[in-house]
Amino acid sequence: METYRDLPQSTYSLQTTESVRTGTWRTFRPIIDTKKCTRCYTCWKFCPDVSIELREEGDYPKVDYDHCKGCGICANECPTVAITMVREDSIC
Amino acid sequence: MLDLMTGNAAAAKAAMLARVEVIAAYPITPQTSISEKLAEMVANGEMNAKYIKVESEHSAMAALIGASYIGARTFTATSSQGLALMHEMLFWAAGARRPIVMPVVSRALGPPWNIWTDHMDVMGERDTGWMQLFCENNQETLDLILMAYRVAEDKEIMLPAMIIEDGFILSHTFEKVDVPAIEEIDFYLHPFNPDVKVNFRKPRRYGSLVMPDWAMEFRYNNALAMEKAKKKWVEAGIAFKKAFGRDYSSLVELYRCEDADVALIVSGSAAGTAKVAADRMRERGRKVGVAKLRTFRPFPTEELLRLGERVRTIGVFDRSYTFAQGGAIYGEVRNALYPLASDVKVKGYIGGLGGRDITEAEFEKMFEDLLAIARSGSMTKDVEWVALKDGSWRWF
Amino acid sequence: MIEIRFHGRGGQGAVVASELLARAAVMNRLHAAAFPFFGVERRGAPVTAFCRIDLKPIRTHSEIYFPDYVVVLDPDLVSMTNVLQGLKPDGALLINSAKESCDLQHVKWGKVATVDATSIALKYGLGSENAPIVNTAIIGAFSKICPQVPLESVIESIMKASPGDKRANAEAAKEAFETVKGVW
Numbered sequence: 001m002e003t004y005r006d007l008p009q010s011t012y013s014l015q016t017t018e019s020v021r022t023g024t025w026r027t028f029r030p031i032i033d034t035k036k037c038t039r040c041y042t043c044w045k046f047c048p049d050v051s052i053e054l055r056e057e058g059d060y061p062k063v064d065y066d067h068c069k070g071c072g073i074c075a076n077e078c079p080t081v082a083i084t085m086v087r088e089d090s091i092c
Numbered sequence: 093m094l095d096l097m098t099g100n101a102a103a104a105k106a107a108m109l110a111r112v113e114v115i116a117a118y119p120i121t122p123q124t125s126i127s128e129k130l131a132e133m134v135a136n137g138e139m140n141a142k143y144i145k146v147e148s149e150h151s152a153m154a155a156l157i158g159a160s161y162i163g164a165r166t167f168t169a170t171s172s173q174g175l176a177l178m179h180e181m182l183f184w185a186a187g188a189r190r191p192i193v194m195p196v197v198s199r200a201l202g203p204p205w206n207i208w209t210d211h212m213d214v215m216g217e218r219d220t221g222w223m224q225l226f227c228e229n230n231q232e233t234l235d236l237i238l239m240a241y242r243v244a245e246d247k248e249i250m251l252p253a254m255i256i257e258d259g260f261i262l263s264h265t266f267e268k269v270d271v272p273a274i275e276e277i278d279f280y281l282h283p284f285n286p287d288v289k290v291n292f293r294k295p296r297r298y299g300s301l302v303m304p305d306w307a308m309e310f311r312y313n314n315a316l317a318m319e320k321a322k323k324k325w326v327e328a329g330i331a332f333k334k335a336f337g338r339d340y341s342s343l344v345e346l347y348r349c350e351d352a353d354v355a356l357i358v359s360g361s362a363a364g365t366a367k368v369a370a371d372r373m374r375e376r377g378r379k380v381g382v383a384k385l386r387t388f389r390p391f392p393t394e395e396l397l398r399l400g401e402r403v404r405t406i407g408v409f410d411r412s413y414t415f416a417q418g419g420a421i422y423g424e425v426r427n428a429l430y431p432l433a434s435d436v437k438v439k440g441y442i443g444g445l446g447g448r449d450i451t452e453a454e455f456e457k458m459f460e461d462l463l464a465i466a467r468s469g470s471m472t473k474d475v476e477w478v479a480l481k482d483g484s485w486r487w488f
Numbered sequence: 489m490i491e492i493r494f495h496g497r498g499g500q501g502a503v504v505a506s507e508l509l510a511r512a513a514v515m516n517r518l519h520a521a522a523f524p525f526f527g528v529e530r531r532g533a534p535v536t537a538f539c540r541i542d543l544k545p546i547r548t549h550s551e552i553y554f555p556d557y558v559v560v561l562d563p564d565l566v567s568m569t570n571v572l573q574g575l576k577p578d579g580a581l582l583i584n585s586a587k588e589s590c591d592l593q594h595v596k597w598g599k600v601a602t603v604d605a606t607s608i609a610l611k612y613g614l615g616s617e618n619a620p621i622v623n624t625a626i627i628g629a630f631s632k633i634c635p636q637v638p639l640e641s642v643i644e645s646i647m648k649a650s651p652g653d654k655r656a657n658a659e660a661a662k663e664a665f666e667t668v669k670g671v672w
Contacts, residue, residue, distance in 0.1 A: 003483045011204035087618075096511050096520070122526075208526060229547075233662075260526035261549050266507050267521050268514060364547035448527065451550040 018067070022049070026070035028085040034060045036082035043074035043083060097269050099230045103169060103195040103255075105269075106237035108139050109277045110193075111265035113164040113284075116155035118174060122259040123197040126169040141440040149174035153181035153192075160190040162300060165284040168192070171259060172199035172213040179217065179485035185252045186314065188299050191244035191284070192252040193237060198360070198411075199259040205460065206448020207264040209259035211360065211412040214388075215420040221314050223253040223321055224357040224389040233257045235338060236386075238277060239328045245284050251314070251320050260447065272336055277375045280335050283473040319447045322390045335476030343392035346399065348374065349381030354405040354462035356441075357396075357425055359385045362450050363411060369455030380459045385421060393428040400429045400436045404467040407458055409478075411444045418442060418475035437465055443478035454478055456485055489542035490636060491552045492647050495571050496561035501623030504651065505561070506537035509627050512637045512645035513541040519553035521546045533550025534569055559607070559630055560584060566595055580633055581625045582668075584622050587624050603668040611663075612656040626651055629668035637667050 001007060032043070037060055044052040044061050051068040052061045063074075075083040097105070107115070116132070117127040133139040146152045156166040170178065170222050177195055185192050200210035200299070214224060217369050221246065227233045234462045240253040257263055302310055305348075322343060329340030337459065347367050349355050363384040373380045383399055383406075385392065402405065406429070410419020417423045422440030429436050441458050444450040458478065465471050479487040492509065496502025503524045510522035518541055525536035538552045556573045560566060563585040572595070575581065580599035584606060587596035605625035624646055631642045642665075643658050650657040 003481050005483075094514070096507070096514055096522075166551050258549070260523075264526060265521055265523035265549075266510050268519060361549040368548045449551045451553075452548060 021066050022069050023051075023064075023066045025033060026068060026088055028070040028072065028087055030063050030068065030070070030072070030074050031082050031086055031089060032061060032063060033082045033084070034080065036080050037061070038080055038082075045071050046077045048073060060075050093271050093273070095269055095271055096266045097228070097230060097271075098264055098266055099123070099233045099257040100197070100264070101123040101129060102230045102234040103237060104133065105258065105271060106195075106234045107141075107167045108133055109272065109274050110165065110167075110238055111274075111278075111283075111309050112139070112141050112167040114142045114144065114156065114159035114166045115168060115212055116146045116159070117165075117168045118146055118152050118170070120149070120171050120174040120199075122199060122263045123169045123171045123174070123195075125263070126195065127196070130167075140249055149177045151182055153178045153185060156192050157181065157185050157188060157190050160185075160192055160286075161188075161288075161290045163284060163286055163289040165245075166190075166192045167194070168196045169197065171197040172201045172210075175213045175217060176201060177397060179220075180220060182217055182220040182252075184222050184299065187310075189250040189288065189314070189317075190252055191241070191250050191253075192287075193240045193244055194252070194254050195237060195255050196234065196254045197259045197263045198256050205215040206446045207259070209261050209361075209411070209444070210446050211256070211410070211420070212445075214254060214256050215412040215414070216419065217254070218389060221251060221318070222389065223251055223318070223387070225253065225255050225387050226363075226385065227255060227257045228361060228363045228384060230257075230262055230265070230269050231338070232386075233262060234269055234271065235332065235336075235340065238272075238281065239325070239332055239340065241281050241284075241374065242328045243321060243324045244299055245285065245286075246324055249317050250286070251317055251321065256360065262363040270336075270338075276335060286402065290379060299478045317358070318390045322387070322392065322394075325387055325390070342385040342395060343385075343390070344370070344395045344399070345384040345386055347382040347384065349383060349399065349403060351379055352381035352403050352460065353379045353466050354407065354459065355381040355383050355399065355403045356407040356409055356455070357421065357459060358409045359388065359421060360411065362411065362444060362455075365408070365450060365452055366455045367452065369452040369459065372452065373459050378459065378463060379447045380463070388421065391424055391428065396425060396428050397432065400432045404435060405437045405439075405462050407439050407441055407462045409441045409450075409455075411442075413442055413445070422475065437469075437471055439465060439471055439473070440475040441478050448479070457487055489540060489544075489546070490556045490634070491554070492539040492541075492557040492559060492630075492634075493552060493555040493574075494537040494539070494561065495560045495565045496535050496537070496623075498535050499619055500561050501621050502535045502537045502561050504625055505559070505623035506539045508624065508642070508645045508649060509539050509630065509637060510541070511649055512627070512631070512641040513539075515644045515648075516636065516638060518543060518636060519545050520671065525612060534565060550636070555579060557630070557634060559580065559626060561626055563587075565617075571595075572597060580672075582626070582630055582633060583625040584626055599633075599672055601629065601633050601668050601670045603664050605664055607662075608660050608663050612653075612660045614652065614656060614660060621652070624657035625653075625660040625664040628664035630662055631661075632665050632668045635665070
């Protein structure tokens with residue numbers, strides 16, 4: 001793009017928000033202990049960022065660390081206390 | 093007391109010094125630290141005010157109109173999208189003659205989404221009946237908010253005022269600010285005591301219907317109040333100078349215009365940059381000056397006409413665009429100078445939109461352009477966009 | 489007028505560094521202004537902050553393109569960003585690094601000073617192993633290379649406005665002033 005003539009009429013993104021790796025924003029990450037997990041899917045239901053993945057009914061929930069911002073809601077809601085929040089080991 | 097503070101901190105400080113009684117605010121970048129600072133001061137007792145947590149800027153203004161009717165001194169702050177959301181209520185506040193004072197941290201409206209400074213938000217509200225003043229630096233942000241209460245609450249005026257500080261450039265920049273003591277401000281600002289106050293024992297309707305046969309007369313009164321405000325701002329400025337030493341005794345601040353061949357009218361933070369450019373031009377023997385427009389509403393027609401009688405080539409730098417003739421200030425300056433039309437050349441420059449930086453070098457080029465117009469006596473373009481990426485290297 | 493640019497990561501205190509430096513200049517009876525790169529900031533993301541110092545009041549509000557000094561709070565940034573961008577030919581660079589200046593791979597510059605601000609910060613308990621707060625140490629070192637901001641003013645500024653443990657931050661600044669290397 002060099003001049004105003006090269007621009008579209010207004011801005012739009014070429015990718016969805018999935019391309020923004022908000023996981024890099026984290027200070028703490030959730031770790032799910034599958035030994036304690038009962039697969040009730042409460043964490044998946046409560047995650048505000050759609051960052052807990054379930055491929056099929058019956059799977060253990062998995063954290064999508066590319067997008068999880070580490071808010072801790074899943075850990076807070078888990079009825080069997082199967083999720084712990086652990087400090088990330090580097091700031092970047 | 094001398095301190096180093098951001099424009100937002102200065103705005104919050106001014107609210108405290110003015111002993112504001114009711115605050116209703118909603119956060120928005122780059123205003124948020126004003127709301128946060130006020131909340132902190134109310135919570136820790138530094139301010140004896142009621143802080144209403146509202147769900148939108150529209151509600152913020154509505155709440156303050158109500159509070160103002162009770163006789164409380166009111167304050168809020170916003171920017172761009174938030175100001176636009178308040179739009180309907182801005183007309184109400186002015187029409188109801190409520191002297192609300194509101195710093196507006198100027199910011200562009202999207203799309204394209206933009207959080208940086210631009211005057212389009214406040215220019216979109218120039219016909220509401222609100223007084224509008226631009227700050228060059230954080231000291232002015234503090235001082236003008238204090239002066240605004242004095243003028244707004246004057247019984248002959250009773251109009252709300254917005255004090256405009258450029259987003260990020262002033263709101264988030266630390267600058268030296270001399271903060272007066274609250275005891276000194278108590279001499280400068282008396283408590284708000286309006287004639288019309290809501291009285292629960294005698295309930296009335298306020299802002300009620302007018303028939304067309306009296307509608308114009310109400311509007312005319314508001315127009316007169318805005319005209320009277322010109323004199324009141326000058327008086328408030330002279331009194332401020334007596335009390336605190338800083339000179340705000342004119343609506344337009346003239347910098348090196350006494351013997352100037354050309355002058356550039358600038359509002360806001362860019363005025364400081366323009367003054368530095370003017371000094372550089374002067375060092376090279378070019379006689380240029382900067383006319384800093386402090387009050388945009390009321391519009392300083394008389395002071396500009398006096399300028400136009402001496403300086404025959406005037407440029408106007410705008411951080412806005414009207415989709416008519418150039419930027420907002422340019423159109424109004426040309427209009428105000430029309431009686432001198434055959435003697436004065438006026439050119440508009442548009443720049444700094446959406447937070448685009450405007451540099452000393454670019455101001456020097458504007459001055460050179462104006463000097464060329466003064467020499468040749470003719471202009472090829474009435475309005476130019478400064479440093480627009482159009483493939484030319486004109487401004488680089 | 490001198491202009492300074494700081495490079496840091498969100499959370500390291502680059503913006504506070506610029507503010508404390510501006511205060512130090514004001515305490516030394518000069519004029520100063522400080523501002524961050526205006527934009528959305530985030531922990532871990534690269535952050536730029538700026539400072540202007542002058543004998544006369546500062547009126548300009550344009551951005552800083554040609555700084556006289558560049559201060560880098562995190563050595564990793566040297567490979568990620570062009571920290572030398574716009575630095576005046578006779579300008580100086582100060583980097584938080586444990587290495588001597590000639591060992592720094594990506595930096596080819598005449599006037600380079602280094603200080604191990606990270607170790608100093610950790611020694612005085614500023615921040616944590618993962619996130620040391622190096623800003624006060626860095627401005628202590630900066631006062632060694634910049635006559636406009638003497639150490640006493642930096643200490644005064646820290647004791648007035650530094651967040652956290654003011655005493656520890658002041659000690660960090662002093663130690664950095666004493667141990668900064670490569671000074672010309």
